[in-house]
Amino acid sequence: MPWLSLGLIGAAALPVSFYLAARFSRDKKQRYRLILHSIFVLTTSYLIYISVGHHHCHSGHFCGAITQATFITPSGVEVPLNSANKDRLGDWASTALNPKAIDPQTACQGYIISNVKKTKHGLTADLDLRGRECNVYGRDVWELALVVEHQAKDRLHVEILPRYVSAGNKTWFILPEELIPKPQIDDDYDGKERELEFNIEDGDDFAFTVKRKSTGETLFTTVGTKLVFEDQFFELISRMPENYNLYGLGEVMHAFRLGNNLTRTIFAADAGDPIDENIYGSHPVYLDTRYYKEDPETGKQVYAPDASDPEEKYVSYTHGVFLRNAHPLEILLRDEKVIWRGLGGTLDFYFYSGPTAKDVIREYQTSTVGLPAMQQYWSLGFHQCRWGYTGWQDLQNVVDQMAKARIPLETIWADIDYMNLYRNFENDQSTWGYEEGIEFLSRIHENGQHFVPIVDSAIYAPDPADPEDVYATYERGVEANAFMMNPDGSLYIGQVWPGYTVFPDWVGAVLNESKTFEWWTDELTRYYENIKFDGIWIDMSEVSSFCEGSCGSDRLGGPDSPPRFLTGRLGMARQMAEEEQLSHRIAHPHRRNVNRPPYMINNVHGHISIKTVAPEAVHHGGILEYDVHNLFGHQILNATYHALRSIQPDKRPFIIGRSTFAGSGKYAGHWGGDNYSLWAYLSFSISQALSFSIFGFPMFGIDACGFSLDAEPEQCARWMELAAFFPFYRNHNEVEKRSQEPYIWDVVAEASRRAMKVRYSLLPYFYTLMQRAHDRGDTVLRALAWEFPDEPWLANADRQFLVGPAILITPVLVEGATSVNGVFPGTGSGTVWYDWYTLEKVKTSRGENVTLPAPVEHIPVHIRGGHVVALQEPGMTTAESRRGAWELIVALSEDNTASGELYVDDGESIVQAETLVVNFSVEKSSLRVKPQGSYKDTNSLKQVTVLGVTPISGVSLNGRSLVSGWEFIWEIGALKIDMTSHTADDFVFFLRPKISLQVVGRIASLPVLPLHLFPEDIPAFAIGRRGAREPIIDRSASKASEGVAVPPAGRRHIPVPFSGAQVALVELPLVEHDAPLLLPAHALPHVAGEPPGAGLADAVPVPGPAHDVADVDLAGLLVPEAGAEDDDEDESGDGGEGYVELSALGEAWRLGPEGGGVGDEDGGAAVLDGLGLALAVSEDEEGDVGGLLGLEDGGGDAPGVDAPGGWVGVVGFEGFGADGAVGGVDTVGADADAPLGRVV
Template identity: 50%
Template structure:
């Protein structure tokens, strides 16, 4: 959770009223007054008043991003580039030396005279290009090259084979490089006509791109799936409340490039422009009858963790980083599924297999006040018969917001046994938030002792200032220190804290927050000030000082007119005050720095990236914070969230040996998926945020983090019944399914409205019945790198009209979800892909074929409480009768949905194991294949499952003969054929009472 733009505006006013004569600097915020007594975490401190850190403590230098600065120097105009020489070829590639082609420009850093070029054909589908400074030594502090043990770099295979990727280079007028697809001659990347600029704080390189290109990825940001050709994609981990088009929590310097080609009747091949794609995709215009299409996709990964931005312009892509190296890895695909698999298997690692219970429904709120309320929420779900798997708690449970503690008044340890015996007895789970900063106790108050800090401090596990003193920022509990994941003891200290805390609080998994890493002041503001601890953050918390949310979704004033009028009147004075507080100065003098020979300015680099917070130190640990091995935070900021997920993974292995850790984290990097899932951060209760959840989820499919979901119904602001109904149904088809909102907004558990409760139960009934299908998708993702949520364009790669579609998605290959994403409507537009190639789609609810036309954006009925779901013909979906929890569901009979293709065939698969072991002792893998009026199940593995096969539901069947199982007739009372709907339901409970997967079987209806 972060403070959003709303809270920031409110906090300016609050801080202005609350603080007097306060001052701050880049290194400290010196208090001059004790302001007020404030309750923290529900528990008042009794020994002293609490100082409020002045709002000015989190104000950075006035900076103007280079891309917006009319005075900015274009490095391409003043820098000389390089010349290649000393070329040496080997079996897997080549190497060369790049020498500066003229006088150094030193425009945004100190230019490097000599670089090393290494090109590796690492595998048949993978090419790596590395450009790094020559003559690096460990003592050269001006350079930080990402170590392989921190972020693994793929290595060459012993026999890479013939690659379809071809590297070329030239020296005219300066060194350039290109990558071409041999089989098509398509140029995938070319820096010809562009110089490489290589300085210690600024690296620039780029490539031409085809007109109207299709690029996806480059996260994390709130944006449509296709990035467009006028975007500056900043990659710098930021604690900020989900602004549109800016950098937020994660750092994923990877993109997918998909190109569509048109072939006419004579075989002539040409690139298709997006204007044609979009015209046909949204207007329904068809292609000429003698035209066919094909697509090719490739991936590009820049293995660089420094602050950076990627400039997407109409005909080019330009990468600008503030350090590191050019370490490009190309994946040739040639389809999206293959690119994603190549990226994960060879480079970033395969995503973690999730606990089965993780796919149940999760409920959270910032504001659950005590054990009694928490238990009441859980009980209310059961009273309303809304499945609840896991209850989550935000920072309310902590003792004054300190990690690994319980508030002694509201969440006392004495209440733990009763609560956890009850919840675990109901097969439900508990996940607490854990923040990324550690409170530093007040040395003048013995009662303020904090053992977690003491153990970390004694083991040298926290970040320092450049002078060796402890770096002290500020987060929720007050002045805090920050774990040093590069220290020798940081991870082991964290593991120990988790293991010890579990003895007090038997949690099931961990939620990691604030891990960008966030700090509420610029610099080591706590240095010299810790005798004031605990202190209040430099902004008003939700619910404090009249901070009440009056914001509602679009359309709220129509469906809730009376309440909307009341809210508007109540908020008018506050809005006026906030508007005054937000008045901008009439002019700004921006800080511009210039390079100093032999030195780096990490706090204010000469090149200013378009960071959402401006100054790199605002709302973050400052770039000059120093790790125990001498590395500055500037060089590894984007990896803090990645590293704390690794440490937490190790900690949960210590708590639950041999079991899969369940972790949801906010800040991620390429490869974080092998440890954790991710939620979309601090969104708002707005319809557009519900829409953006789809492209955000699909982007994380590309990044190898399939366990993704968002704060359903919205985090900031108040939701209403219409938005929450639609959103609860949409999120039921996301892998991670959680409702969560902020402290002072209205409660939004689905049972708060009858319409939301009913809509939720309808969608949950589908989700829980499909848990075996979803679990199998995750098994495939974990073992092969396949995706779970899929863009339509990925599953139907030669359909040009799908390139920009992100209002629909596929769950696996077989389920098409078409949600309502706007208020006040009872229909939704959607396409049915593949119709022209003979695909068949079935309505989930009616089980009948959809009467769809190729290339038409159809109007689909979707009254409130109904989310359109369609099953793809040719699919076999494993199901299980849903129970209230996943534990109960796993004890129920299995089922199969067989959706026959136009030619009467279908296939599918099911993976079964114990649902929790990292390395299950046994498992089952069942492959299903239907055709010629029969269904075969081939069973492999030794896992024992005794649940019967309940109903086999076959759709698209025109006639039925004798129904037999392994040659034995099935009693007529267990067979129901509906000729009008063309469905056949066969009940096999009795025939498979010993277990559905005891061995191979054949079901026939010939």
């Protein structure tokens, strides 16, 4: 380890030199030279030492050993520390972390406001420096301007910028709208109606406040703080409430909720995926969600910083803040304040009022950064990649193995292995030859599969001393002035995989004379002529360079030139980066020190000139890289998008990029970078995905199973399950690590097949969500709190997520688990959830964590009540899936309603000639389907599944009754309708339930209720044992032809041959009869040793709770007592005998119990008298109710019971009696105006 030896030598050099200088040298200059020499040796040794700590793997990313030390994130996830990154903090490479750094709030005086002028949409004002200059981290700007614009009712623009900027004043840089568009005032907005208020603090000290008008809450305020604005530094502080909830501010690996004790650096860096460090993208936007509850004394909403009680009722409001600035930024989240710091540009803020997170995200995209690109349908399939495939034959082997394992494969990818000497747009002809590639691509394209190659961001610079070293892409780029330059006008030359490289000048292409976009389009077009790729993967776009500064400018072609190309191995990249690192530059007088700015942000690599193009590099037109560094990744995606539009004008480009900026989503998708095969990174992938939903990237995914380190089977299985529900679904890993394709391990293969079956059936749902994201700014992946904004216990929820509004994913994120805890939001306030696999309704309470079974091959998935989801039969490719039969899942809400939509088009065209939008709605037991559009889909509708159905009488399709082809699964309340025999025109169908009778639950002190049916004029019913799959007696509509013999006259009932029965399906036409139509009873009394029914008319005493009635023969228990009269004394509740009496047109059956009248807390009975069917109930000591339902015409006058006309009651719930009417009667669905014979 020579670097360690050098470090030890350097460490010893300083004290030795000091000793020699003091002891032997009499020459003062010589002593100083010795001391300076020792310092230089020590510093150089240290830099080399820390550069080893920052060695990087594929794409220059850190792949070294990770220490076993861990820290706990705010959401409780244990994460490994990158010790190399953390070691550097000891030398205070970050100003924010240096306790001795100057506090600008103490040193500076702030600004005075004057000349305030109101405008139609806001105001303008002058800001002038108060008192003397402080010049803490640059030179103060004396004169500023304030511009305030109400751009829409829910959007406010506040900008602070230098008042005078001329061509000769280049001390600061204002972000041009050509690079990043600037939101404007809405065309139809007159400025009058405003949800956001802007107020200037009284007095001449400048401070401002932004408030929500409807509630009066302060959203953003600088009161009590000072504005600092210098040529290389600004600081603005916003006061925050206690325990605030912020989300966003990326790109960083962190828990979804940010907390209030971290520093968020926004500076694009090639850094792998370290925790809590800046990485690839730049997104200075956040959501702020605040919870309130009602003050019982005043009735007003008050802020609830610790809201978490499920028994409380809360309401939340969310607003958003975006800073349009491309300079290096740092946002410090601290107790009750947020500190905004930057190294240049303007304070260009945009505020969004919400009031929900979904509103803020939608407004941010539609008004500010642009709507995301619509993706091709095939991009939603599964993608397989790795660094280390050696040729086309390797790719063919993967395709074959995936097919053999019956695991869907949509797209195969190629990493840098395919390149000739790691040069863009050239293949290694030995194993990646063009002819063989044409054959391979022809085969997979015929099978409906696709190919995507990687393209790096740097271009190889040939050795001018070698006449055979010719690279046409470089030569054409030089002719087009396509590359960045040094300050002296020479080409800026860094170092990446091919060796010495140049870097495309995207900024110069947008603003000045550079022809970079045209050159890039030409190079991609030339490559497409050889390889018919289907999309492009852009990498290394921060932009990455393995040395500091223009390390090849003076040595290209000389004796110090690096090898022709790096070996593609991490060790070589690390060695070259170490050897080429330059010493610190010294700033010129009266100019910005851009390579070493006075304020040092908390950059993952330390100084902002390390591991990237130097800040002093120049773009065409004179713009410095310092001012636009964060835009390189954004503009290469812009260029690639337009290049692919040129190559295939009618097709939507498919691009996945690494470095992104606000608005990059309108060009490309994003993957989470070079993560690690560790459980912590599996967990953090959810936070990454949700953050990029805020940033406007619906097409997001991660490297399933991890990129760095060796994956383990169980972890890989869990990762394949989780990633199956991200829009971009790809498995990818690092060279020289074990293979992790999903077929490698049996357990991963099975987990993948199961998860992909669900994903591929949901492709129409995913595609519809993607279109809604593109069309109106909706999100695809959603935090639970976004859909359920008034449940504050969801504020930290980042271990579950939603796909759209309807699908809830609860993945296993820890090793060795066979179950997982999940919360079902909305429970207790009207939301119902159903298990995707079993179709059963979830039983839980508000805010409760439910333990779900989750063996290693299974990921829990649930569908939300109130939604209709269109599915297709899954295939091995998306093309095959698009040919599959349709299915609808109708998940009913608590009030038996549901809705949904489906978007269909050709799946690839930018401009659609024909589209189809289908809207689904369920109300009053009928499903209606409303198609709009001319696109023709010829696939048949195979099945409709309705969840949460009460037992029904039949199914009608377009008014025609279906006598077969449907099944009601009574134990879970699911209805399946086979649609294969019906045409597409029959798509509308109706469910027409009559009366459903069901014994629900168990009476606490009695066995499950036995039951009698009197079947005269009852055409359809089914009876079965609870928990059984098949009924014992089945006379439902689908089984009607088999029939059940009607009992002979005089035996007017069908005895149920067991206890614990329940009615699964009963159709009861309600017409006037002179005899009872239906007589259910509960807990029928029986005395051991006596014949059944003995003494029933004389009120047999009810047996005690321990009495076993499981074997009672119920036949003959009910004996009509003709002409029975109601006994008022028994109903008075004064301790009379107390019968349950069911009356129907003069015939009555009288059932015990003994003792207790109506309303008696110790048990009793209710009597409903009148025309029609009646109710039988009983209440035990615990308030638990048993009984069934009846119909009342409004004539009932039972004491304590309100029975309006058309009353339908359902009883039999544990614990219901305490909440229902007297006697435990529940008047569900009462309709006072219903005529006799109508069920409501």
